[in-house]
Amino acid sequence: MKVSLVLCTIGRIDSINAVLHSFEAQTYKDFECIIVDQNQEDILSSIIASYKEKFKIIHLRSKVKGLSANRNLGISKISGDVIAFPDDDCEYLPTTLQEVIAYFDSHKEVDVLTINFKDPHKESYFINNNSTINLDRYNYRPFGISIGIFIKYRNKNDVQFDEQLGVGSSFGADEESDLLSSLLEKGYNTNYCGSLYVLHLVGLPNLSEDKLIRRYETYGLGYGALLKKEIVYRRKYRLILLFIKDTFGRLIAGFLPVKKRKYYLVSALARIKGFVLYKKNYD
Numbered sequence: 001m002k003v004s005l006v007l008c009t010i011g012r013i014d015s016i017n018a019v020l021h022s023f024e025a026q027t028y029k030d031f032e033c034i035i036v037d038q039n040q041e042d043i044l045s046s047i048i049a050s051y052k053e054k055f056k057i058i059h060l061r062s063k064v065k066g067l068s069a070n071r072n073l074g075i076s077k078i079s080g081d082v083i084a085f086p087d088d089d090c091e092y093l094p095t096t097l098q099e100v101i102a103y104f105d106s107h108k109e110v111d112v113l114t115i116n117f118k119d120p121h122k123e124s125y126f127i128n129n130n131s132t133i134n135l136d137r138y139n140y141r142p143f144g145i146s147i148g149i150f151i152k153y154r155n156k157n158d159v160q161f162d163e164q165l166g167v168g169s170s171f172g173a174d175e176e177s178d179l180l181s182s183l184l185e186k187g188y189n190t191n192y193c194g195s196l197y198v199l200h201l202v203g204l205p206n207l208s209e210d211k212l213i214r215r216y217e218t219y220g221l222g223y224g225a226l227l228k229k230e231i232v233y234r235r236k237y238r239l240i241l242l243f244i245k246d247t248f249g250r251l252i253a254g255f256l257p258v259k260k261r262k263y264y265l266v267s268a269l270a271r272i273k274g275f276v277l278y279k280k281n282y283d
Helices: 014-024 045-049 067-075 096-106 175-185 209-233 239-253 261-277
Strands: 003-009 031-037 056-061 082-084 112-118 132-135 149-152 190-199
Touching: 003 014, 003 067, 003 096, 014 031, 014 045, 031 067, 045 056, 082 096, 096 112, 096 149, 096 190, 112 175, 149 175, 175 190, 175 209, 209 239, 209 261, 239 261
Parallel strands: 003 031, 003 082, 031 056, 112 190
Antiparallel strands: 082 149, 112 149, 132 190
């Protein structure tokens, strides 16, 4: 199976070199990389040129705003059988693609594989679960981070991000959760394998208070929009209780004398706002 790696990037140079170097080191060689370059200036051409003789790269310059829209642009150019979405600041292990393809080969019934990610500087994993789990329409969300999603698609049109969700969009998070949910609704058999992982920093970087508040607000908007899609449009009414419990628990915490009360309040209000304002115009 040929793998198509859709890599969207903006504002990074050194980490792009690192991730492309990790692609070059892959023991599994049947892959291509579609780079969707959102930089205004042409700052990546020389780096990309140094790898073009080593593996297939398609370099797209994009003026489109939003991570999801640019991923969809990249998806439109793929020629592989499996799609993945590495970040521009992650790295693959040399055996990542080999292990993913081996998993698909040994689990013919699986259409989508999600894996973990590990901090390159310490023994810290994003998901504290190294088991294998069959995901369904209710348990998928904690196990679907975009850099660890590999999709053996049936129809390329099945793999489309909601362009209202994700970085640079109105609701700035949970686009990968929505994609997984959409695929599960289409009957894609999905597994999480926690023993496989890629490398990426775990935890929030050191941000100013303003930026940290914005991060909580952005994530809250995305989560609220996702739950609106799940409950109202996908009719997952069991999630109503989850939304009320999570959101109003944070709202109450926002008025208690706890250390993060300001962030809890921002998050809760953003979740409510995302739920109220999201309107489906995309499947």
